[in-house]
Amino acid sequence: MKLYTSIIIIIITFFGCKKDNQDQGKPYAYIGGEIINPNTNFVVLSKDEVVLDTVKLDGRNRFIYKINDLDEGIYTFRHGGEYQMVLLESRDSILFRLNTLDFDESLVYTGVGDRKNNYLINDFLENEKEEKHVIKFCQLNPVSYEKHIDSIRNKKVEIFNEFKKKYSTSPLFEKIAKANIDYTYYSSKEVYPFIHFGKDKAAILKSVPDGFYDYRKDINYNDTFFSQFYNYNTFLRHNLSNISLKIHDDHSDNNDFNRGSICYNLDRLYLIDSLVTNTSIKDDLLHYFTMMYLSKNENIESNEAILKSYLGKSKNEKNKQMVSRFTKSLNSLKDGATLPQVFVVNYEGKEFDINALIKRPTVISFWSHKYYGHFKDSHNKLIELKEKYPETNFIAVNINDYDLDKSKKILETHGFDFKNEYLFKNPIEATEMLAIYPMTKTIIIDKNKKIVKSNSNIFSLNFEEQLLGAINR
Template sequence: MKLHILGLLVILTLFNCKNDGNNSADNYAYFGGEIMNPNGDFVVLLKSDEVIDTIKLDNRNRFLYKINDLKEGLYTFYHGGEIQMVLLEPKDSLLFRLNTLEFDESLVFTGIGDKKNNYLMNEFLENEIQEKKIFKFCQLKPDTYERRVDSLKAFKLDKLNKFRSKYNPSPLFDKIAKANIDYSYFSSKEVYPFVHHGNNKGDIVKSLPKDFYDYRKSINYDDDFFKEHNHYNSFLRYSVNNFALEDHLQHSTDKEFKRNSLCYNIDRLKIVDSLIKNKNIKNDLLYHFTSIYLSKSNNPENNDAIVKSYLSISTDETGKTEIKRFATSLNNLKEGGNFPNIKIIDYKNAELEINSLINTATVICFWSNQYYNHFKESHYKLNELKEKYPEVKFIAINIDDFGQDKPKASLKENRFKFKDEYQFKNPKESIEALAIQPMTKTIVLDKNKKIVYSNTNIFSGNFEEQLLGAINRK
């Protein structure tokens, strides 16, 4: 691996020297790398949601790509369902190495532009760890909590200042790195009422110091530069949640706040409409909140109501089509209804219809190599349930669309048996028909192939109670 990377660096250096010698324009960058355990044979490079190119991996799972007429800023690269961002500036020659089994954790940059990108990547990973701390801190009283998150922000700023002193980064990097810290801090403030224990959110909101949200006065909720930025988008979502909560508490008659209530979720769409003016940001938030609500709902009438509200506000025709199809699929999976007879393939490459397998209470789960931790944890849980409920059939379906080699290897490497393991024959159509979102979605059927639960989760606290109900159905 080191020799491979070194070789690429030498090539990049020669290219750079040649370009400098010819006095060519400096407005370019090289981007490349090597992918271990690839989930496909290409990498997609994007800027501002527009595809720049689909880059083929060579027979060593490597690629090298020159971006001409570079627009400096954040770029997105996509491989096998995983997405990450890089900062590219003129004359960068950036290489990465990653293992898809630990996509973000294994990602390391070398070459010209590596310091700033490794800094941003490490900050991203550290922020994921700190989010868990924030959730624990949220149980503290507001003033104590505020001191804790202020301390975390000060630590990050000190780290950034040391990086500035050592490497003298560009103003663009400085703008992005500072925004990471600020929006992460603002998010920790916005999330507090939701994570703090207790369902009486009105009392929690009233307990906050008067200046707790003073930073809102300086926020640009239509920042086109940061519209694809992870920290900014997370902040916007938390902010909308909070503004909607404050509005909802003014008219709700519920004794306890229910985040999955139809009323609150429609309030949330209204807040997006009133708060956000940028068309792209608004449409993305509307789509996000509507799809999240639908993915957790089992009520067709409420689904129709939230879709109606979404369609009346959104101007994204593609998003509208996708939401309508998603809602239709969910509503077709009515409890008590027949399960669709989807075609599947076993790992001996035999094709069959899924309903031919169902003659007892059945649990159907889904997994993907793109969510590797979920794949492992869900299979450990399924093995535990199989031991406990031998009268139940447990079916696991891989939803990926890149052949059988990768999922077979994943099962074999983790010593999971191939029994009751399948793939969809037509993944795209099947995923849509079964409305598989999120990946934790689980479907429970009775012995008559009737849907008992169309949208549950094997990790939920009441799942075994639900399973017993399916077993005892006549």
């Protein structure tokens, strides 16, 4: 990799200097890299959700691409369903190396502009680790909790300031790095009432000290610059959920908060519609919360109420059609119904109607190359469940639109056998018919081929209770 990087940097420098003489300093940047265990033979580059180009990998799974007339800022590269962001400023020549089996953790940048991007990816990974600590801290009283998260924030500010002293940094980088620190901190405050173990969330909300949410007065809910940033979007989701909690409590008689309450979820959609004016940001938030509600709810009347509210507020016609179809599929998968006719293929290439595989209590789970962690964890969990419930049939279905060899290779690599492993014959159609969202979705069927639970999760605390209900029918 070092030799490859050196060669590319020399090439970039040579052509960059030559072009400089012709273009009189026009902004440009190079981005390239090497992908280990690629899922496809291309990388998609985009900015602000606008695709710039689809770049093919060469015979060594590498690519190099020049962006002319560069619009400085955050760019996105996607591969096989995974994506990550990179900050590109004029004259940057960024190379990255990653392994799709450990996408974010394996990502390393080299070249001109590497330090700022390695800083940002390391900050992203640290945030993921810190989330686990924040969850534990949420059980503390609000004053103690605030001290802990203040300490985390102060440490990150210290690292940021040391980085600025050590290296030359641009105002654009500093703006992004500071926002990442701030929005992560704000999110930690917004989730406190929800993660705290107490059931009376309104009382917990009232217990926070004065000034706990003072930063809210400066929040821009329509910030187009940060609209594609993970930390900004995460903050908006937590913040709007928290404010909706207060609104909901003002007209609710129930002290025990239910996140799945139709009233609370309608309040949240109403708040988004009234507070967010940017169409793109608003549509993304409406879509996210609507899908989250629908994927966990089984009441047809409530589903229709949420759908009606969503359709009346969203301007995204494509998403509206998709959510309408998703709701229709969900409603057809109610308790006591049978699965629609969906065809799967085993690793010998034989085709089956999925209903023909159900001859006893059955659990159907799903996996994708895009969610590598879930793939490993779910298959290990299935091994455990198979030993505990031998009277149950456990089926795992890969939902990707890839050939048999791709899925077969990843199963073989991890020592998982092919028994009761399948792929969809028509992945897009089947995924929609079975309303597979999120990826943790699990369907429980009884011995009579009747649905017991269409939105279960093998990792949930009550999964085994649901399974025993199916076994004992």
